[in-house]
Every structure is written in C-alpha cells, then in structure tokens.
Amino acid sequence: MDLRQLRYFSHIAELEHFGRAADRLHIAQPALTRQIRQLEEEIGVELFERLPRGVRLTAAGRVLFAQTKDLLAQCERMIKLTQQVSRGQAGLLRIGFADGVTFNRTFSEILKAFRQECPDVVLDLVPASSLEQAELLARKExxxxxxxxxxxxxxxxxxxxxxxxLMLAVPKSSHLAKRKSITIEDLSEYPIVWFRRSNSPSYYDLIVSRFEQKGCTLNVVQEANNESTMLSLVSADIGATFITESALRRKPDDVVFIPVTDLNAMLSVKAMWSDDNNPALSKLVAVVRRAIM
Incomplete structure (x- = not known):
C-alpha cells in the first residue's frame, strides 16, 4: 500500500466511477483498475461494489475512505510545513535576551516585524544574562x-x-534628585544598588574602573539579579543605580534619571549568533539588519 494507491482510491470513492476518476487523474482506466485491485488484495477486502453504471463503497471501503481523507490531509499539511521550514517561514527559534534589553525600543520593533513577516515561526524567548547566553549558544541551545x-x-x-x-537612577527623595547632572565624585560613598559581577564581569568592571580613576569607591549596598529589580529597589529608596537611557520608557514615577557627566560609559545591545543552517535564523538576522540601519 502506498500514498498513490490511497489517492486513487479516494478519487474513485468521491466520484463513484472508475472512468471519471481516471480522467481526473490523467491515467488510463485499466492502470487505475489494476492499482485498486492490488490495494484490495493487499488489504484482503473488497473496497467497492461494482454496479452497472459505476461503483459504491462497501462497508470496509467506507471505513478506509474516512481514514484515507484524514491521512491525505495530514500528508498535505506535513509537506506544506516542510516547505515552509525550508524557506524560513515556519519552525522554532530560541531567542535569548539579557535583562534590560526589553527596555530597548529597537528590540521590540524587531520582534514585532519578525512576527509579521514569519507568523508561523514559533519564538521561544529565553531570559538570560549575556554570559549565560554565550554558553547556551555554544551548546547549540x-x-x-x-x-x-x-x-x-x-x-x-x-x-x-x-x-x-548610562545614567544614574535615584529616588525622588534623594538630595541628588533635583540636580541637572552629577559627577562620579558626587557619588563617592553614595549607596548603590548593583548586580553581581558574575552576571556581566566586563560591565561590572567598567563601572568600578571609572570610579577608581576618580579615586572613588563604588559603594554597593544591595545586589540584584536584573534591571527591573534594581529600579524597584531605587524606588524603595535603597540606593541609586546605573541604567540605560531607554529604561526611561518604564521607570517608576518616583525615580529620576540624571546624567553622570564624567562616567563616559556607553552601552549597546548586540545581537549575536553562530553559523547555523536554520533558514528562519537567516530571516531574523535580516530583520535585525533592517531595524538597526
């Protein structure tokens, strides 16, 4: 039994006539009759009752016809999905994002544009630090x-x-809140909410080095796992924190952002990926390129 025989059987069952089915399938009627005879012999039952002017399904034939319609529809869906995946229009993409990236408007625009372009690609969004994402990428996860x-x-x-x-986020109750700008020296011994160094050693060391260059110490009084938590702790008057300008979109009402004139620390989101034969990844990279041009 093969799919071709089942398709032939399905057409005959619909039309109840071998000749008309042969015309629709563009094959000779004897060849079609031979294929159905082979199918009946393999299954061991008669599928059609021969009538003077056509055929009709036997009870066994009706059962097979119902199952065949589902099977052929599933095969059609399978072929369509396979073709979509090969064109990058379907499949699965696992996308990591560091905390704070969601504040960035370009990140949101990329996801929106990709969903519009490839609505059948499933996006598995994975929150993880930059370091964790590098490890996941190396393991092909x-x-x-x-x-x-x-x-x-x-x-x-x-x-x-x-x-x-990078800007300083301080609670409105802080004596710094009304300043138009501040310097690192203004923050000497000021309580800072910051993340663990293991989350992003380079980022952590950059800020520490800027303080050390001014002869100051970064006074971390509370550690947090992500920028959202850091902003919440600033709102709770635990201390101040450094955060990107894009976070202004979601800052609490009782938090103020102030430029630090001599911090000289710039931060940018980067999309990173390894070589892969996933066509959907190529489409996502193309969307990223367009978004940042």
Missing part, C-alpha cells in the same frame, strides 16, 4: 541572543544597536 557583551573566547557573528549613555 540558543539560536540568537540579544546581549550587552560579546564572549571573548567564542567566535560569533554580531550586529550592534545604537550606543546609549
């Missing part, structure tokens, strides 16, 4: 990551968004 820092010992492709200056 991630297709593309949106990060702040690229791995040094790992060969990846990358595209960079526009750089953003």
């Amino acid at each position: 991630l297709d593309l990551g949106f990060v702040y820092w690229l791995p040094k010992a790992q060969s990846v492709h990358s595209l960079q968004f526009q750089e953003e200056a």
Whole structure:
C-alpha cells in the first residue's frame, strides 16, 4: 500500500466511477483498475461494489475512505510545513535576551516585524544574562541572543544597536534628585544598588574602573539579579543605580534619571549568533539588519 494507491482510491470513492476518476487523474482506466485491485488484495477486502453504471463503497471501503481523507490531509499539511521550514517561514527559534534589553525600543520593533513577516515561526524567548547566553549558544541551545557583551573566547557573528549613555537612577527623595547632572565624585560613598559581577564581569568592571580613576569607591549596598529589580529597589529608596537611557520608557514615577557627566560609559545591545543552517535564523538576522540601519 502506498500514498498513490490511497489517492486513487479516494478519487474513485468521491466520484463513484472508475472512468471519471481516471480522467481526473490523467491515467488510463485499466492502470487505475489494476492499482485498486492490488490495494484490495493487499488489504484482503473488497473496497467497492461494482454496479452497472459505476461503483459504491462497501462497508470496509467506507471505513478506509474516512481514514484515507484524514491521512491525505495530514500528508498535505506535513509537506506544506516542510516547505515552509525550508524557506524560513515556519519552525522554532530560541531567542535569548539579557535583562534590560526589553527596555530597548529597537528590540521590540524587531520582534514585532519578525512576527509579521514569519507568523508561523514559533519564538521561544529565553531570559538570560549575556554570559549565560554565550554558553547556551555554544551548546547549540540558543539560536540568537540579544546581549550587552560579546564572549571573548567564542567566535560569533554580531550586529550592534545604537550606543546609549548610562545614567544614574535615584529616588525622588534623594538630595541628588533635583540636580541637572552629577559627577562620579558626587557619588563617592553614595549607596548603590548593583548586580553581581558574575552576571556581566566586563560591565561590572567598567563601572568600578571609572570610579577608581576618580579615586572613588563604588559603594554597593544591595545586589540584584536584573534591571527591573534594581529600579524597584531605587524606588524603595535603597540606593541609586546605573541604567540605560531607554529604561526611561518604564521607570517608576518616583525615580529620576540624571546624567553622570564624567562616567563616559556607553552601552549597546548586540545581537549575536553562530553559523547555523536554520533558514528562519537567516530571516531574523535580516530583520535585525533592517531595524538597526
């Protein structure tokens, strides 16, 4: 039994006539009759009752016809899905994103544009630090990551968004809140909410080095796992934190952002990925390129 025989059988069952089915299938009637006879012999039952002017399904034939319609429809869906995957129009993409990336408007625009272009591609969004994403990418457990820092010992492709200056987020109750700008010296011994160094060593060390260059110490009084938590702790008057300008979109009402004139720390989101034969990944990279041009 093969799919061709089942298709032949299905056409005859619909038309109840071998001759008309042969015309529709563009094959000779004797060849069609031979295929159905082989199918009946293989199954061991008669599928059609021969009538003077056509045929009709036997009870066994009606059961097979019902099952055949479902099977052929499933095969058609399978072929369509396979073709879509090969064109990057379907499948699965695992996308990582570092905390804070969601503040970036370009990130949101990329996801929206890709969903519009490839609505049948399933996006598995994975929150993870830049370091964790590098490890996932190396293990082929991630297709593309949106990060702040690229791995040094790992060969990846990358595209960079526009750089953003880091700003200081302070509670409105702070004596610094009404300042138009501040310097690092203004923050000497000021309580800071910051993340663990293991989350992003390069980012952490950059800020520490800027303080050390001014003869100051970064006074971390509370650690947090992500930028959303850091902003919440600032709102709770635990301390201040450094954050990108794009976070202004979602800052709490009782938090103020102030430029730090001598911090000289720029941060940018980067899309990183490894070589892969996933056509959907190529389409996502193309969307990223268009978004940042």
